[in-house]
Structures are given as C-alpha cells and as structure tokens.
Amino acid sequence: MAKGFNSPRSPRGGGNMMAQLAKLQEQMAAAQEEIAQARVTESAGGGAVTVTMSGDQKCLEIKIQEDVLQDADVEMLQDLLLTAINKALDSARALSEEKMAPFTSMLGGMGLG
Helix, strand or coil: CCCCCCCCCCCCCCCCCCCHHHHHHHHHHHHHHHHCCEEEEEEEEEEEECEEEECCCCCEEEECCHHHHCCCHHHHHHHHHHHHHHHHHHHHHHHHHHHHHHHHHHHHHHCCC
16 A cells, blocks of 8 residues: 555545445435335336335236126236336335435546445
C-alpha cells in the first residue's frame, strides 16, 4: 500500500470513502429489507386471478375466483395465471429498481457503479 494512502492526514486518504461505503452499505441493507417487506398485487381477467408478491419477488398468494373454476377452461386459467404472475413480477422489479436507484447512482458517482 502506498505510504500515507489510508492516513487520516492524507487528503487523498481512503478513510472517508470507507466510512461513506459503510454508511451506504447500512442504507442499502435497510432498503433491501424494506423491499422484502413490501407487497405488490396484480390481477388478470378483471380480477378473476389475483397474485400477491413480495418486493423481493417471492410469490405469497394466488387467488382464483370460484366462477373461473366452475367454467373449467384450463387454457384460460393458465393464461390468467401467467398474466397475473408476470404483472406482479414486473411490479416487484419496478419497486426494487425504484428503491435501489439512489444507491446505484451514488455508487456510480464514487466510481464503483
């Protein structure tokens, strides 16, 4: 390591950057926990199928209205499920990107992104 590189007296020292990175890491962990606790719900077929996911893209619940099951069109149900799941995934990804965007820009500004 270069002499004086990480020294508090050195104006180019990495001590301040390390403190900033540690703080950023804490903030990112808090944001990731917030994302994991967040819920997104999407539906298809006018609410015939509803999917709820966590912000970290775990499927938590799938609801299917009874009348959809009574009609028993398997292909239609499959399409509704796929549509609702994909919409929920898109919403969860968008939520995650929104929450993590400030950190991405900060890391880029530090030359780390």
